Amino acid sequence: MSLIETAHAKINLYLHVTGRRPDGYHLLDSLAVFAGAADRLIYEPSGSPLTLDLTGPFGMKLADDATDDNLVMRAARFLAEGTDVALTGRLVLEKNLPVASGIGGGSADAAATLRLLDRAWALNTPQERLLAIAARLGADVPVCLVQRSTRMRGIGEQLAPAPALPACGMVLVNCGDAIATPAIFRTRNAAFSPEAILPAAWPTVAAMTADLARLTNDLEPPARTLCPAISMVLDVIAALPGCQFSRMSGSGATCFGLFNSEEDAGKAADALRREAYPWWIWAGSVLRERV
Numbered sequence: 267m268s269l270i271e272t273a274h275a276k277i278n279l280y281l282h283v284t285g286r287r288p289d290g291y292h293l294l295d296s297l298a299v300f301a302g303a304a305d306r307l308i309y310e311p312s313g314s315p316l317t318l319d320l321t322g323p324f325g326m327k328l329a330d331d332a333t334d335d336n337l338v339m340r341a342a343r344f345l346a347e348g349t350d351v352a353l354t355g356r357l358v359l360e361k362n363l364p365v366a367s368g369i370g371g372g373s374a375d376a377a378a379t380l381r382l383l384d385r386a387w388a389l390n391t392p393q394e395r396l397l398a399i400a401a402r403l404g405a406d407v408p409v410c411l412v413q414r415s416t417r418m419r420g421i422g423e424q425l426a427p428a429p430a431l432p433a434c435g436m437v438l439v440n441c442g443d444a445i446a447t448p449a450i451f452r453t454r455n456a457a458f459s460p461e462a463i464l465p466a467a468w469p470t471v472a473a474m475t476a477d478l479a480r481l482t483n484d485l486e487p488p489a490r491t492l493c494p495a496i497s498m499v500l501d502v503i504a505a506l507p508g509c510q511f512s513r514m515s516g517s518g519a520t521c522f523g524l525f526n527s528e529e530d531a532g533k534a535a536d537a538l539r540r541e542a543y544p545w546w547i548w549a550g551s552v553l554r555e556r557v
């Protein structure tokens with residue numbers, strides 16, 4: 267019997283770079299939330315060595331890379347380490363999220379692999395060990411393992427509760443330019459930002475966007491420099507009917523707009539699709555489960 271896991275897009279509502287570690291990694295303070303947009307991972311047990319097939323609109327973008335380097339296969343190997351499970355079966359990754367786009371698609375896939383194979387192989391790995399494996403796979407993988415709105419600190423491995431979110435619509439837009447995260451961190455040359463002060467809850471979208479407007483995504487300026495299309499995308503999102511707030515997520519290039527409802531977001535995305543930009547556009551809602 268096959269098993270399925272969903273790997274939701276991660277969106278950084280703000281991202282402050284607060285410092286830098288001696289090893290070059292940056293200290294962050296960021297509010298990560300998850301949207302309905304998602305990759306899907308399917309596992310079919312078999313006695314044959316583990317394989318990975320890529321499907322979906324962005325599957326071809328990963329097809330040229332060695333399968334063993336895919337974060338899904340890396341996660342499977344890490345999970346099996348120190349156990350007596352055989353690395354067998356067939357994984358199918360339905361790649362619906364744009365690659366290298368600031369919404370953590372690869373990180374979400376790696377995290378989904380850990381959840382899925384832990385279940386499929388009946389490992390019952392303690393959450394602490396899963397989080398440690400996740401951190402070895404990438405700075406964003408621990409938050410994607412939890413897959414609920416979370417405040418991230420450290421390099422991404424320190425997870426704390428997020429404010430309670432209001433019901434909120436979201437539009438995601440990606441211009442199609444893949445962005446390498448290290449290049450964005452390297453290009454950043456501003457002073458470090460302080461940590462944000464956040465309330466326990468945002469009762470309305472207006473309360474949330476008022477606070478977000480006082481915060482920043484410190485990776486947005488370097489990303490706009492390396493990928494000028496981001497500025498155009500942000501202007502277009504801000505001008506959509508009903509848009510309450512717009513910003514870039516993570517290291518880019520995906521940008522988001524926040525709306526008072528999923529319905530408002532859907533109407534705005536329909537209007538945007540009529541403009542026929544060659545962009546990936548998604549509309550839906552923000553997941554409201556939190557740590």
Ligand SMILES: C[C@@](CO)(OP(=O)(O)O)[C@H](O)COP(=O)(O)OP(=O)(O)OC[C@H]1O[C@@H](n2ccc(N)nc2=O)[C@H](O)[C@@H]1O
Binds near residue numbers: 291292296
């Ligand atoms: C920027 C963020 C914000 O959520 O998201 P994305 O843009 O990737 O979605 C993440 O911190 C990305 O996490 P992730 O994509 O897992 O990064 P990793 O693979 O661990 O690191 C890629 C490279 O980014 C830089 N890096 C990453 C995280 C961090 N806190 N400081 C860094 O300086 C390092 O140069 C590192 O070699």
Ligand SMILES: Nc1ncnc2c1ncn2[C@@H]1O[C@H](COP(=O)(O)OP(=O)(O)O)[C@@H](O)[C@H]1O
Binds near residue numbers: 369374
């Ligand atoms: N399953 C995967 N999905 C996406 N990217 C992957 C995957 N496995 C490995 N990668 C590599 O990881 C890099 C970052 O991917 P991704 O997580 O999509 O970036 P971002 O976090 O910026 O959205 C890509 O350039 C790609 O080569």
